[in-house]
Amino acid sequence: MLQGKHIVLGITGGIAAYKSAQLTRLLKKRGARVSVVMTESAKQFITPLTFASLTGDAVYDDLWQNRSSADSNITHINLTREADAMLIAPCTANTMAKIAHGMADDLLTNLVLARDSSRCPLAIAPAMNMQMWANPATQRNLKLIKHDGIHVFGPASGEQACGEVGDGRMLEAAELAQAIESLFVTQSLKGKKVLITAGPTFEAIDPVRGLTNRSSGKMGYALAHAAACAGAQVTLVSGPTHLDTPFQVTRVDVESAQGMLDACLQYSSQSDIFIAVAAVADWRTANVATHKIKKQDDNDVPMLTFVQNPDILQTIASRNNPPYCVGFAAETEHLIEFGQRKRLKKGIPLLIANNGPAAFGADDNQVVLLDDAGIHELPKQSKISLAHTLVAEIAQRLN
Ligand SMILES: Cc1cc2nc3c(=O)[nH]c(=O)nc-3n(C[C@H](O)[C@H](O)[C@H](O)COP(=O)(O)O)c2cc1C
Structure with a gap:
């Protein structure tokens, strides 16, 4: 800007x-x-x-x-x-x-x-x-x-x-x-409350190990900043990242998908807009070991059993009187097809699809907006600049 x-x-x-x-x-x-x-x-x-x-x-x-x-x-x-x-x-x-x-x-x-x-x-x-x-x-x-x-x-x-x-x-x-x-920045979200998730989640295996992913949180943090610049009151529910909290954004730190869902449920009923940017782990281990799992002397490796995590976006979108829900989809193939399928399954008005490996951790991003009107491709740009464009796109759809 x-x-x-x-x-x-x-x-x-x-x-x-x-x-x-x-x-x-x-x-x-x-x-x-x-x-x-x-x-x-x-x-x-x-x-x-x-x-x-x-x-x-x-x-x-x-x-x-x-x-x-x-x-x-x-x-x-x-x-x-x-x-x-x-x-x-x-x-x-x-x-x-x-x-x-x-x-x-x-x-x-x-x-x-x-x-x-x-x-x-x-x-x-x-x-x-x-x-x-x-x-x-x-x-x-x-x-x-x-x-x-x-x-x-x-x-x-x-x-x-x-x-x-x-x-x-x-x-x-x-x-x-x-x-x-x-x-x-045009004050397009003045008076609106916006809830955003960002970063990866961390699913513990034992007290010292866990499952996570390569999400840096940059896109979600940039959106939180852009929404605050546009006059919104922003709550950012963040998985573990090394990023500084954007100015005038309230940050709630969580670790697991369940922790992120609990925080989102707490804030979503007072929110006008919910933007789910976090890369939430699809699975967690069925049982978190109480003590560090020890390496065996022989070649035995531990067997981990997984259970499905809750779908945060779908849970919020299916509540009574939900906020305007926006989802992010990180795919590695069939971006538009998988993105559209995801949007309809979750019942949300707008989905932003991006290429996972290219977007995770990078400073730039290229996205496609999928909504009832069709497909709208945005040019590759910095996540900071993209965030301002996306906030304007969301505000326009909301109004
Ligand atoms: C060591 C020292 C530190 C000062 N720190 C401040 C300060 O942080 N804020 C402030 O309003 N005035 C502070 N002052 C007083 C201003 O420097 C003083 O009111 C001055 O007239 C301000 O002039 P200006 O507004 O034209 O820059 C300080 C003065 C001294 C001697």
Whole structure:
């Protein structure tokens, strides 16, 4: 979503300014052009050189700089006129107060005021001591800022630089890089509750061994992120993965197919949409050994007996008043034929078929959408970009 976007990143004078260097890198990595604007106080915490090196561009820090050049005479207006979005991270209590009251005594606050808010949205990531954050003046300013349509990311709660524990920590760079994507996504799922399963399941054989599969969870996590960006309240029921929880997604960790079903049953009745992406094991061992199965001295190997696992998607889809159910099918052959059969058997409106071995663990995916209207093939793309497309497709069918 950030590919080719021009983002003005404002940095103000808080300890969390060190996180903005990492944020700059992440935004650049996602294809954005980043122009950094720093307040005088920000330069006490981190040098402009750091950002000039990371962006490969000049850092803007002075309302009066380059006044001799006609071209740059109006930086305080031009920079956000050309930009697609502006993010101030960290945003101090002082800068929040100035924004709330329309003050413009430095380059950053001039840019905030002079931007065309219909085409350059502004988001702030407040960062301050918990008492500063709780102060009635800051809370009053926060209300004004929100009322003016400015997005507020965070703050988080936790241990602060001063040693106190409470609200006021700036979100992590990775969370902010995800949060800013939501500024570019149509809020097609606003007010909707979405339940998503992701990753593999793990079926224990004994206390140290188990059956699993090669699913990485990337597709399900990307969908959870895309749905959250589109305004949904997302619950992600996840099998074991190494992935970070997407920003503003509630994650419920499970291990086995039965554990995943139990969690889905708990959340599905309050959900508008259920997307089953997890690669759920079809079978589990009939009896999990209490102790580690010992290797025999002779060539005897243990005999395992399997029983069928519950079908999570079919169980949810066949309940009274089910959510809009979307299934994923990973096949190795006859993708469309097997996919259609699966969709009809499970009684679901939409099935997304992909090639299992090609999709598992990869960053890209190619899928075919199967519904009552027929077959709709999507081009191969990154799972992140595909997730945004799929969310738009689902929202369109739901509405
Ligand atoms: C060591 C130190 C750390 C500070 N950390 C913060 C902070 O995290 N958040 C904040 O709102 N102000 C913080 N301040 C106060 C701001 O730097 C101060 O209010 C300044 O005027 C902000 O200017 P600016 O908003 O133009 O960047 C800190 C000050 C010092 C000396």
